[in-house]
Amino acid sequence: MSLSLIDESVLRAFEEIPELRLADLEALSAIPRRTLQRSLKKLIELGLITQSGQTRNKLYRRVFRPDQPLGVLVVFSNGELSGELEYGEGLYRFTYHEKYSGSDFPGLERGILHQDSVLFPFFENLIPEHERRARLISGKTDLAQVLPELGNAHGALEFVRKEELFKYRSDYSKRPNWITVRHKVLGENPFPNLLDIDVQIPDVILNAIESREHSNLSGYQTKIDVNVDWDHMSLTEASDAEYLLKPRNLEKIDYFGAKDGHKKRYYPYLALNEHLFMSFAKNELGCDVPYSGIIKADVDFHYLTKRYDRYEHYKYEQFDFAQLMGVPSDAKYKSGSDLLFTKIAKVMNVSGAPLEALRFYFYGYLIKHADLHLKNIGILNIGQNKYTLAPLYDVISVGVYKGDCDDLALPLLNPYKKPINWNMDDFYRLGELIGVSRLQFRKEAASIARTYLLKMPEYIDRIKELEQIYPLQMQDSRHSSVAFSKRLESLYERKIVSLKKLGVLEELGLLDLAGGPLARAKR
Template sequence: MMTKARTLPSILTVSLHGKQIGTLTHLGDDRILFAFDEAYIEDAERATLSLGFKDEYGALATEFPVTQTRALPFFSNLLPEGHLRTYLAERANVNPVREFALLEALGADLPGAISIALAGGDPVRVEDQPADVTADIAEQPFGFSLAGVQLKFSALLEARGGLTIPARGLGGDWIVKLPSREFEGVPENEFSMMTLAGLVGIDVPPIELVNLADIGNLPDGIGLGDGRLKGKAFAIARFDRGADGARVHIEDFAQIFGVYPEEKYKRASIRQIARVIGIEAGNADVAEFIRRLTFNVLIGNADMHIKNWSLIYPDQKRAALAPAYDFVSTIPYIRDESFALKFSRTKRFDEFGMDELAHLAAKAELPEKLILDTATETAARFHEVWAQEKAHLPMSAQVRTAIEAHLQSLRGF
């Protein structure tokens, strides 16, 4: 049972790359106001916090509405959802719907290079909380989400090769995704799809398939440490943490578009994402985006919502497409004829083709030849790699069979 919530501080500082850039103020009655510091506003060399904070002229927006209970979407998307949110809120002794309190409690290890702390003090560190708060544990309001049946934590790679979840949630450089109780072989599925993606030429972080027995310190209280989960877990290196532990800033497209997590399936399209990448990152990243899009159509991933696409800021200012993540063939578990987001005019897998891609290119004002050539080359490479590797990867026969049938339904791919 939730104990009585503690009294909230009135001001939290927001830092980027270790430098304060703004504040979140609790105004009472669960009202929250975000404001940039004047020094950040006036800094011509300032690091980028989010493309979502650009105004219509491309300048830094500086006026924000007061929000109720929830923070602005940028900050709301830093927090976990669903069961993991409930668990962490209980550990922190806060109400899970009160995002100011959650940001206070979890601010020491947020995704990217952002941190949130009590004004005049250090971030609160909740005892024994799992490290990672990038977990996308969805409530599935608008479609099937494999994120809703897996829990993700940040983990340290130990010298012996096992993975241990840090007790206090700091310093983790891997994300560990435990198996689903409902769907069999999801970690093996994701490992196989991400391996195939790397072979196709997609930018994939280091990945591992690890035994659950090699993961230490699974937290109590969320049904994971009771021995009932068996088999393998999927681990992927965090690309928002450098080799020396330095933080690299990232943001997902829900943050960029100012969309709350529960709207991640319906408030943007692939065409809109491509347009932003073309403007902010350039043609090489547009090609990589189309490569990933084509690949996920081919494997039947119906869960590529806007939180599964992210930008990264290697030099702290300019955006690039972040490495790939969350590539899973969803169709073996729940049959779906449609992609999570509309491509340009349609969501249907069997309507993804040259005509739809040409329409996307025109509307997004991107080079048509680049997009069509990339999709064609990716499809050809995929079929080559699929034929060579499908029998050797650890995916189940169910997954292999579902993808084979799906490929037969696609036109021209």
């Protein structure tokens, strides 16, 4: 069976981008969809292309020639040689090194030759997503070729091409236990922490229009690895970064819906949003949260935060729950809260850590953290393979922009219940999975909700004070605007009304305390 010009054209598309969906191929070519489908079917029959997944998520990948040598990456964990990852011929293989003394990687059991046609989720989840991934894999023939370039990805995994192994140097023998440097790593910050810092980074990088990435950290948002010279109050890009900058977005697209051919939505004052809800969790709820601050830019704010998995030149082991549960990054929303907490009970082996995860989940519910997916919660090795809840990150309220959004990202699966309008019984169900009694979590939830009711208005007032200097106007409808503080007040008041209707305030004994906000919300 010979290849037509169309077949050869489709095959060449995979030389630039090693994995594509049918919709991606349509966007790259002028070939009709039905013709593409026929060509892909033929290429699969010839063994030149493989497919995985179903329906819209079906991925097609190039199968390399049998005579093409395999690429081999040597994998290090915490500076220790742990195994080898082979790629090529349309396959991935992973084997542990015989002298590796660390724990098994999630989904990769020791003593077995692991082989798959897709990159193992444990490794794949380290790679940024969407447009950021496209920039990283451009010009490469295999997704695994990105891994050696992720010198500053989260956690303590490192990938070295086998032919360059002689260049690798690492010494973790003097790395301090994370707990002993916890306060130095996390730092302290007030709210708002408005920083007068000279951002010495070109606009082409800040605007995310350059052809390469400037951070290895996974996720959707634009990120830049930076360090801060606090003596001279300046900020520069750095390969050994201990800080992360999320630059402001110049592309102010209508966040009520796509227009002018754009698909991305712009969420105004996202930096301020994240800084607010991270600082509240840090300063009012006592959660482990890294230092954060905001920097006024020409439009909106930059967001600066500290890396909690870095101290000086050392890296600390951290995994997100997509890695831990073997879920590909593009399926991070396609799981369940009950599955998540079942896994939490198995992997968090520090006393109190599972309860701390549930406290975070309840806080996310109060602020409508509808982006709390599997990659936005993780575990951190604090020493001697003791895994606790990782310090909080990417904590935002989607409810500020969409009042009718879900309270959380992941539903309950057994029985099924969408993450909107949950009541305390739903949290008690999660508590049972981690061995936390109804009475114990009722006490914790009451404390968190009480703090939210009493303290959140103070944070909103601080936003109002900031608006005296910087008017923070955002869309309220397609034809009107409103102050950011008003949207925060609306979120706060609507949530309290919802908590009353669902019986949460009564269950927690907080009806009297919520009287003032409830009265304001009725006006």
